[in-house]
Amino acid sequence: MDGFALITITILAVFLGFEVVSKVSSTLHTPLMSEANAIHGIILLGAVMVAGQAEDPLALALSILAVLLATINVVGGFVVTDRMLLMFRSKPRATASAKAKTEAGA
Amino acid sequence: MDGFALITITILAVFLGFEVVSKVSSTLHTPLMSEANAIHGIILLGAVMVAGQAEDPLALALSILAVLLATINVVGGFVVTDRMLLMFRSKPRATASAKAKTEAGA
């Protein structure tokens, strides 16, 4: 891809990043931060790329370290986000307080 | 730009189109439709491109027709949207009814 394509993609992604997040309620800000954190763990892909072509021992050592760190980021990020979100399931008991909330909001 | 760059840009633009519009209140739907209509008038750029390299009379005639139609689309689109939006300026009188509205929403 040429430079202009990359710039265009970057700009569109910036707008999309803004738009997508500005709709998330503050209740979900912590899981959101955690999700974003997990997503940048895709640097694992870059780490595997450089590790897969490393020739000298130093490059290998550094890139395998990168693979290790990136794996921790991506795997841990998604698992911990899942754990947080697991807690947001509405419980059956929710109905009574949902009613209360509707009254408050009306 | 290669095909994948164009596909990627298209996909990002699709998401962005969805996101951007889903926040517009239904009150502004008519101006929004009109704005989108004006924006696709940028086909004028394409029309000028083909007209600027037309050699035979048929191609010239068709592409000049395209320039004419596209100009009507883009110029008319932005002017008419402006005219609509001119009407949405809040009048000074607004305060009283704004209060009424807040009560209704509370």
Place this chain on the structure above:
Amino acid sequence: MKILPAEVVTVCYIIAAVLFILALKGLSNPRSARRANLLGAAGAALAVIAFGLGTELRNIGWILGAIAVGSVIAVIAARRVQMTQMPQLVAAFNGVGGGAAALVALVEIAHSDSPWTLGVVAFTVLIGGVSLTGSFVTFGKLQGIVTTRAVTFPGLRVLMVLLVIAALAAGAALVVTADVLWAYLLLAVGLVLGVLLVLPIGGADVPIVISLLNAFTGLAVAASGLVLSNVLLLIAGTLVGASGTILTMAMAKAMGRTVAGIVFGAFRAHVAGTTSSAGSDRPVRTMEADDVAILLDYAQRVVIVPGYGLAVAGAHHAAAELAEILRDQGVDVVFGIHPVAGRMPGHMNVLLAEANVPYDALVEMDEVNPRFKTTDLVLVVGANDVVNPAAKTSPGSPIYGMPILAVADAQQVVFLKRSLNPGFAGIENELFYDPKVSIVLGDAKHTLTKVLSSVKSTA
């Protein structure tokens, strides 16, 4: 002229794309909307000028001439047209845009060779053609040149299927042979398809069709972006295609039906039978305009619900004046706006804004509904379906499931309409027979003018 290097031109395209995004974003707030529109216009101008300064163009005289003529036509049309005719103007602008996209693709065939590009050309020509004639039939329907009734004839479906097959065949032939004649055939098919697609659609569904055709033109422009390898056309067209699709679906949903149902006329056919069965023998309470003035004299909280009939009657100025006088008398008046009231979504708001009703006095459905319980009087001006309780109570009804304005919660409701005929959906309104409902028969503008003069004389 070739003053700007290609890189600068590309950067200008990217800036223009950003300006278009900002324009669409800015429309979500009435305060920033106008500036946003100017940004969009600046983006379009920047892109075209940058291209002109970055390329050695032939036929420059012709091009500038066409732009000049087009601008004059556009400005005159956009300035002269009345606010009530906005929808058809948007339809017309959309149509010419679609036509331009089709023509651009057609001319570009000479420089296209890969099957992929030719396939995209075929798509653009077809969709552009559909958008062109479809929009103009829409224009005709709204302008009263073409009948607003749903026009169908036996064999229409068969014809449509044959045309679609013809389009596919011509497209395939174009891709294989790269012969421009197939593109002309494709354009012809597209033009006919556009007409046949819109003719069978009833008047009140037309706004949805405008939005759909708007999305179509967006797609055609995006496709020409692919043909010309131009990133700005690609982004702008895709944005419009995507946002137009969302908007179309939002409109259709607000009316409790599907886009497919409208386009394929299934719904219309189903309703046609019931439309004539209007009116019933049960008694309704009718009233005169003077009585409305008296009711208004006692009311402290009033909601005016404007509908399709208010737009048809051109009664928006009268309604606005009434609201202002009442407000000066200390009455709390707002307009309750249903999302599909009027001729197209939000059109009611534009009309009322034109009549100088402040933006804040236009209260949307979700906000006004809780308010009805404490409202003394609701004036339903030329609206019907949007207040019909059948949407809540009769599962078989065509409007079942559509959210409505709960006017029945108010103390008293007065309808201003010409007869007991049903509205667009063709179903009776049980509300007419409710003891707290009265009806003032007559043209909405006429009735409101009388109410106005009574209110003024008693004040």
Place this chain on the structure above:
Amino acid sequence: MKILPAEVVTVCYIIAAVLFILALKGLSNPRSARRANLLGAAGAALAVIAFGLGTELRNIGWILGAIAVGSVIAVIAARRVQMTQMPQLVAAFNGVGGGAAALVALVEIAHSDSPWTLGVVAFTVLIGGVSLTGSFVTFGKLQGIVTTRAVTFPGLRVLMVLLVIAALAAGAALVVTADVLWAYLLLAVGLVLGVLLVLPIGGADVPIVISLLNAFTGLAVAASGLVLSNVLLLIAGTLVGASGTILTMAMAKAMGRTVAGIVFGAFRAHVAGTTSSAGSDRPVRTMEADDVAILLDYAQRVVIVPGYGLAVAGAHHAAAELAEILRDQGVDVVFGIHPVAGRMPGHMNVLLAEANVPYDALVEMDEVNPRFKTTDLVLVVGANDVVNPAAKTSPGSPIYGMPILAVADAQQVVFLKRSLNPGFAGIENELFYDPKVSIVLGDAKHTLTKVLSSVKSTA
């Protein structure tokens, strides 16, 4: 292995990018959020597997080994950690991600030649390094290993400026010479900068810093996408950079300050003086836990306002149990959540959700504020600034302009806190001296447990 052609791999990257977008989008609704997170994980897995199947890799054993070890560490850490320690875990994961990005760029220097690429490498190494040590100092502060006080020393600013100059110089040298040694220097500078950037930041500002460093890592990943010409890294990194920036600004705004003010410590220095001036001679009403139980017995509508102190005391389970018992007794109880209550935005919600409080009982500020007027009793558990009326009344106050929970509208307010000391902002709370306010002194968990047993015994 080279099984997949390059085109298929690229398509997989694009699909993964779409899955990431859907993941971020899906988080706007608690019902779809969990599935959205799985989509994101699937996207990451798809991309890595597709790459592995599309390229002949060296060192495959090492790579798989590192992935296996990393996964085990990550899963154990993510499963074992307590909910109250979530913020530091997110900080740690963020740090290793930044470190990985820096290392990737460092190794890639061998294959980079153009000055543009080298410039991007320099950026990635620097930002990745800052993110790594910055996140770990943050981790240390939250975990109590590093002091949560704002650590400053004379000459810190000068040192920072010198380091930034050194970074610029090393970056320029890297671009010119392409010598990897400059990159190591840059990394070293980045690591030191990360420490110095976070050390002077006070404990309660730390959540904002996590969010900021998260955005930093996103930028580093986007930059490595440019270095490696990988569109997925570019999109994912940019999305995180953009959304992290918005989130950081939203958090800072909710606390009535600016990101720059936090990072450069200006605000902290200003407050430090007032922090000690806590307490005043005016009388306050204190109360015992049993008295709270009695008040609860009479109350029909109760709002619990949890704050930073509830999290510190680990009193969320006790609060949830109290709410459930009251609800079983027919009392209408909700939790009123201020956007910046807790240790990081929304953290309060996560804590309460962990304690089985149904999502619907967590009412956000805008929704709960109108409710206070009809509320009999508000329990403010370990919160202070978020209910401090100074935000509305004293223009000079550091929290002036921050929206607060209007607990003063309720019939009666009870604070559960250990002393009359001020909260994070270091300012006194006039509310303590209001006649309808009482204070129960003591650790929140302790007090709530006593209230619970009283309520149970009377029931």
